[in-house]
Each structure stands twice: as C-alpha cells, then as structure tokens.
Amino acid sequence: MQKLGRVEDHGYRCGRNKPIDGRVRMIVPVPLALLGQWPLDKAACAAFWDSKMTIIPLILSGGSGTRLWPLSRESKPKQFLSFDGGPTLLQRTIARATGPNLDPVPIIVGAYGNHDLVRHDLKRMGRRADILLEPCRRNSAPAITVGCLHALSRDPNALVLVLASDHYIDDVGLFQSGLDEATAAAQAGYLITFGIAPREPSTAYGYILAGEAVGHGTVRKITRFVEKPDRSTAERYVDDGYLWNSGNFLFSAAAFLAEIETLAPAIPQAMRKALMPAQAGPSTWLLNAEAFGQSPAISVDVCVMEKTARAAVLPVRYDWSDIGSWPAIWQASVRDGGGNSAIGDGHLEDCRNTFVHSEGRLTVVSGVCDLAVITTPDAVLVSNLKAPDGLKSAFERLIAQGRTEAVRGLAESYPWGGADSLANGPGYCVERLTLSPGAMIRIRRASLMALKGQLLTGSLAFDSGRLADLGSFSIDDHAVHTLNNDGDLDAVFLLIGSGDGRPRDAIEDATIQGCL
C-alpha cells in the first residue's frame, strides 16, 4: 500500500514509486483535476493510478541549431524550419508521433523565446499540446525530467516517447512498429534508446554496443555507450556492429524518474520546484526561472543512459539523421538523377550533387558540384558539401564581429505576431509588423524622433478609433497608444521611425487572447 504525502511536499506533481530495483520511494502522482485538494480523494486517486497506460510523446524543442545558419538562427532554431518547403521538422515530429497507441496530446518542452513558434506550428496542424517553457538552457536531462513529471500528472502509468524535435526519419511505418516492439520492455522498466545501423563511420554521433536480449523481443541490453569517436575508432565500431545512438527514447516516466532520483537527485528536485508556479495559459506552463536555473545542465546520455543498469536498445531499420549539417540535409532531401535538390526559387543548370534552398529570391546555380547554396533575405551561404568544416569558423567569426545576421533574421516572430525590416536609410527605418487576431500591443515613443504607422491589410483598433484600408496613425510624444487586432485576420501595418533605433522597440508590452 502506498503512503500518500502532502502534495506540496514534492511539488504539485510527482512520479509514482515504481519498485524497479526493490526500493520504494515517496513519489506520488496526482491527477491534474485534484490539484490543490487536501485531503486527497483516495477513490479518485486509485482510479487514476489504475488507469490505462498511454504512450505520451515528449518532444524536446530546446535546441539552437546554429550549424544550419543562415536558415536557422538563434531566434529560429532548426526544428521550426522546413528544408523542403513542406511541414517544419517539429510538425513532422508531431505527425510521426501520432497513431492509435499514442496519446494525441504531446508534451513539448522548449525555450520560452520560441513559444510563439511552437504555437504557430501546432495551430497550422490543428493540434493541441501541453507546452512546458524553459526559462534558460539546461540540456536534455532536466527537460526530460520535467516532461516525465508532467506526464505522470496525466497518467501515472505513462510511457513517454522522448523525441528530438529536429531529427529526420524516412519511414514512419517502421518507426511506429518499432514502438510496438519496445513497449513491453519499457513497461518492464527498461530505458530504451532507438539504435540506428550506421550508414558510414560518422564522427558526429555516439555509438552503442548491444548485448543480450531483454525477454523474447528484439530489445537488447546496452553493453557499452560511447561518445562521438574519431574516424578510425568509428570505423572499428562500424565493423564491430555498434549502433548509432539516436537520442530518442521510450521508457516509463516513473522508471526514468526513479533512476534520475538516484543518479542526479538535484535535477528532479529543481524540476519539481520549477513546476510549482501557476499555469501560464491554456496548456502552457512557464517553468520557474530560479528553480529551473538551479538544475545542473547535463545531457540525458551522460546523466542517466551511460550509468543506469536499465539501459536497453531497440535496433531499428529505418533511416535516421539528426540533420545537423548541410551535407546531412542534402542526404535527407529528395534529389533528381544528378543528385540535385532545389527548394524554393532555385534554378540549377548543369550541376551535380548540389542543394539549393532559396527563400523568396531567384537563385541561379550553374556548372557546379557538391555545393550547398542557401539564400535568405539578409544572408547568403555557399558551402562545399564535401568540406563543411569551414562553416564553423566562418560562423564564429560572424559572432565575434557582432553581426546580427548570425543571431537573427530580418523577419522575427513574436507572441503577438511578427516583424521584418523593410528599409534602413540615413535617419529613417521602415518595418512591417503583423498583429495576430486577438493580439493587442501598447506602443510608447522613446528614443525615436518620430513614429508613424500605416495599415496595409486587415483592420485595427487604434486607441479608441478604428483603422481600415490604408489608414494611418501617429505615435505622439510619450503617450501610450494601443493597437488591438479584434478581427479574425492578420493585420499588417508599417511602422516608420525617424532617428535611431528600431520602430518595433517602441512596443512596451502585448496581451494575446487565450495565450501567454
């Protein structure tokens, strides 16, 4: 019989004890509906604890992905990009984790600054998710821990399918049948990683040596876990039948929490506190910055998988890539007979093995081979696909030079919509802003000499008046003005400033209906 402690003792949601290694811990999962009640309704708790096991996708969306500059930027990591004009990598990850045995509401753990990008992707898919927002970066172990704590509050028997939001898998059918093979071992308490048969002796991935089978399935215990090797070691690993560690996992939330409670107790301790504050919006939790920041920053591989005795691997047969480089993007792309791939307004003439990705600009590539050509509104990259290493130092030089292009693009997303810079001249700056339906911003003129607005499409309430067609407005000296999109369509307008500074910086704050 389990002992029920006060909910507040462990944070409002905790993992239930799982007698994996014979020890019993004081970890009590509580259903969301009972939060704040005391004493707990034991009958309701019992029904909750005995509920059907579900597999909840836990999608990690906290990466920065600067290796794919200039498409990805710190302000728009690679999971929010599409490399072929179709859905973003995050959307594909959500779609891949959708099926009869999978909970339809994934948990997404991501950076606070990218909240609007996550919402945007979900909205376009017509999907819901529980979103946990990290106030700072702490690597994967804390993110998985907080996701497991949240999963337990939805289902005390939950398995979690931990997926990076920015990986590529070619065959969704094989991926999902792999889940079926791994479920029994995960329910038995094994922490299962998906092991990929190496295509080549890559030095970009960690390797796994599989040992004896777990029960009668194809899951095998892990004999050895190794970090990214050098080339000759990688060649030996490939010869010896090692597998790539994909960094995607299936395990019981409770089993994982029990392990990390033993191996790195500071992490679940910090994460329970980080979950304490009230919900920040519908299906959105902003993790407490102070508590979250107290967690060690460590990867789940180093913290748990390399140490636990419960590590297991399911060898899978699908093609996988973390698409962490332009050669990997090219390899994962649909190519013609000459090995070429052109996304957007890209035109190739007499090329071989060349990847062109053009955002809104005509790009002509002629007579070349083994090249990646990436054009964006503010930056162009031409890189040798056979020698991608120079990119890192080129990028570091841009950072050292303080180039804003290294960090963010011309177009940026905000919780209230988006903004892009149209023109910067001597003494003036013209920006185009999009205010989403339901969003309201407050503007106060500060350093700018003068600030004018010009509606382009949609309609807006400006203070107590209304703007439509090509209506214009002025931001007066030091007064606070409100722009409210109370319609159903995006409202697009120009903000024109004279003097120094970006017009958008005059936005003091924003409120968004039904959101953060």
Place this chain on the structure above:
Amino acid sequence: MQKLGRVEDHGYRCGRNKPIDGRVRMIVPVPLALLGQWPLDKAACAAFWDSKMTIIPLILSGGSGTRLWPLSRESKPKQFLSFDGGPTLLQRTIARATGPNLDPVPIIVGAYGNHDLVRHDLKRMGRRADILLEPCRRNSAPAITVGCLHALSRDPNALVLVLASDHYIDDVGLFQSGLDEATAAAQAGYLITFGIAPREPSTAYGYILAGEAVGHGTVRKITRFVEKPDRSTAERYVDDGYLWNSGNFLFSAAAFLAEIETLAPAIPQAMRKALMPAQAGPSTWLLNAEAFGQSPAISVDVCVMEKTARAAVLPVRYDWSDIGSWPAIWQASVRDGGGNSAIGDGHLEDCRNTFVHSEGRLTVVSGVCDLAVITTPDAVLVSNLKAPDGLKSAFERLIAQGRTEAVRGLAESYPWGGADSLANGPGYCVERLTLSPGAMIRIRRASLMALKGQLLTGSLAFDSGRLADLGSFSIDDHAVHTLNNDGDLDAVFLLIGSGDGRPRDAIEDATIQGCL
C-alpha cells in the same frame, strides 16, 4: 576650292570632304554657331575649317551586357556598374579619355532609356559631355557615324577616339601614349584599331593580322581581319602573332565618314536625318526615331574595318579586356594570395580563385574554388568560373519564363530619381522613391485602389503644401497631384498602394530642371 551647298541638303551637320582616295564629295561641315544661317558666313566657315585639330572621345554606351546578369540588367547595362566598389566602367572610360591632347567634352552615344544613368555618372565626376540618345539599337556602325557627324560640327578636322564604355584597361599611361603614336597615321586618313597581344587563345574576341608599317611609326596596315574563331584556330592565330581586335579606334571623323559613305551610304544618310530635330536639352540630342530606325543594324568591324583599304592597327602593350564574362571580371579584379576577390559584404573561408560580389547582403562562401558568387537584392548567381557557358542557357530560360529579374532589378533609375520595391503582399505594395533636387513628378491614381505617400527624408512641395519630417499625403481619386523637390537634397518617400499594380506607375510625367 570647295563648293558650299545648302546646309539643309545634307542635314544640318555633315562631314567635310577628305580627298583620301582622290574622290571629292559634297560633305560640308558647319559650325554649331552658324546653324540655321543662310547664306553661310564664309569667313567664319573658313576660320572653323582651319581650326586646330582636336581628339574628341566618342564613347559608345549602347550595349546591354546581359552576360553579367544579375549585376547587369537590360535596365542597367554593365557600363553603369562598378565591379570593385569604385567608379563605374563608364566613369573609368571617361577618365581614361582625359588628357592634354584630348577634348574635355566627350561625345557619348547611348540608349535613350539609359540617359539618366549617363547623366548620373557625369554629375558624380563633375564632367560635361555631348549626349546623343539612340531611340533603338542599331549596333556600332550607325552610332559611330552619328558621333562623327556631331564631332565635325565641333571641329572639321577632328580625330575621334572611339571607345567602348565598358572595357577594362590596366595602364592608363600606356593607353594615352598609344594615342600619341597613332595620331599621325590617323591624320593621314588611316582608320586605326588598337591591337592587343593575346593572353590566351580566347574564342571570345576577333583577331587581326598586322602587315607592313604605315610610315615610320608603330602603326601597321591590317592584312587580315577575322571573326571569333574556334579554339584550335585561336591557338594557331596566337602562334602566328595575330592580335586581338579591341574594338576601340582612332581616326579622322571626316575620313571615317568618307569610307562609310562609300561602303554603306544608307547609314550616313539615315544618321544625317536622325540628327535633324532640335536639341532636346543642354548638350543632349534625341535622335529622330524614324530616321534612326531606317539605318541597317551592323557592326563597324563588318561594315567598314573588314572592307576598307585604310584599316590599320597599333599594337599596344597594356592589358585589355571587354570583361564580358564573370571569369574576365575575376581576372581584372584585385585578388589576394589565394586568388580570391570579395566586393561588398562578402566573407570567404578557405576558398581559392573565387570572386564574390555582394550588394547589401551578408554573403559567406566556404571551402570552394573557381566560383563566382553574385548576390543582389532580388537575385543570386553561383557560377563555375571554369565553366561559364551554362550561364547563357540559364539566362535564356529566365527570359523564356518571363522573369522580371532577368530584365530589371528591384531598384531602378529614372530621370527624376529612382525607385525600389520594398514589399509586395496580398493586396498591397510598398515602394521607396527618391526624387532628385530640381525634379517634379505628377501623379494620378489609376488602377490602384488607394495610394498613400509617406516622406522619409528631405522635404517636398506637395501640390500647394509642404511636407517635412515624417509628413504623409494621399493621392485622391483621379485628381492629378504634383510632388516637387525644390530643395538641394534628395527627397525619399514611400508610395503605398492597395490593389494591383506598382505605385510608381501612377507617375504620369516628370520635369527636371536643366535636363531632358
């Protein structure tokens, strides 16, 4: 003794007879000051005919230069570009044709549509020129003929130095000393081309075989003139001491006119008529479209140089290029030890023999060799410098697809200033216009649903009012409004249209102080 006919019989300016081959023709040069007088003041004419011989630069600026797309466009041919951030090719040509023995006011023959580009280049140099505007393209023989007719009206003994406006010459000193060597032969009636010692067996140039010397100088008669050869023929020509035909010439205007009068009389006949209309502005003549169009379209090489017995060549020692391709631009550029050249915001990492030209956008090129990377606001080109031939078919495909990027860039010059497109959205278009000092435009709203204006810098008279700071204005239904830049600085403003069409197309006409 020469017979004086009525001026109107031959057009108002004609070439004087030069008894080169024993025949005397009825070609009478008349000074500009005496135009319209009848009977002619014989004393004034005699003084004019005996005036000191000058060398007048005759600069041909009618080329289109699509081979250097996307930097050059039909609306901005290559003579108006700089490939190293310095003066344009036209400006360099004017500067090269400046010296103690050269007339300081060159004659420039160019396309009507590029008039403002010519004026702009002259203005920035603080220079004057006589500008003859061609209403359509008729190749070089008509352009040189009309330039020679005009030269004779300034000096009946004039030599003309015919220069393409878009060629490269490395050593201006050698170029000018070449002129000194050629002057005596030109005065003696020879039509002299400048012959270049081939750097390689190029198939892009015509070849010349020099024969016996003319007098005691280094000028030699031309034995043979050949069009662009194939590679093996070119190799033979190089071995046999042939020279490249640079397409730049020195000759007496009267001697040239006498030759073309014999070889292709339809050309001078059409050109005399084309010069008939009144002057179109200060130092500007708009050639009559009907008369000009009646001329055959033919190059001076085919029409005169390959046929005349007076053809001669001055072998020169400077390096020359018609820079008609990206490899030629790269060869003419200043390169670092690795053979790299970066113009504008271009950053090279671990590259060799690579040319980057970036207009206003960060361009990073990593780990490549033998590449030209050209980025402009609306088009990017990546081309193999060792295999530039694919470019032609790529460009022809763009033309076939009706891509506007093939013809014009986002920013365009107009007699009244310039315009560039900032944003095109569903139902709106934002353009930035620059109105030059002294320019006035009249705007009438046509197809656009609504049209607003927003001043960014400078000041403007709008109808009877005045705009300054971030002043804005509306273009009302079907009324005609005037915008007048009566200040000394450029006035920059936005034109914002809703609906279809470009805002700038609402400009009905323009007047420019002291100009066309």
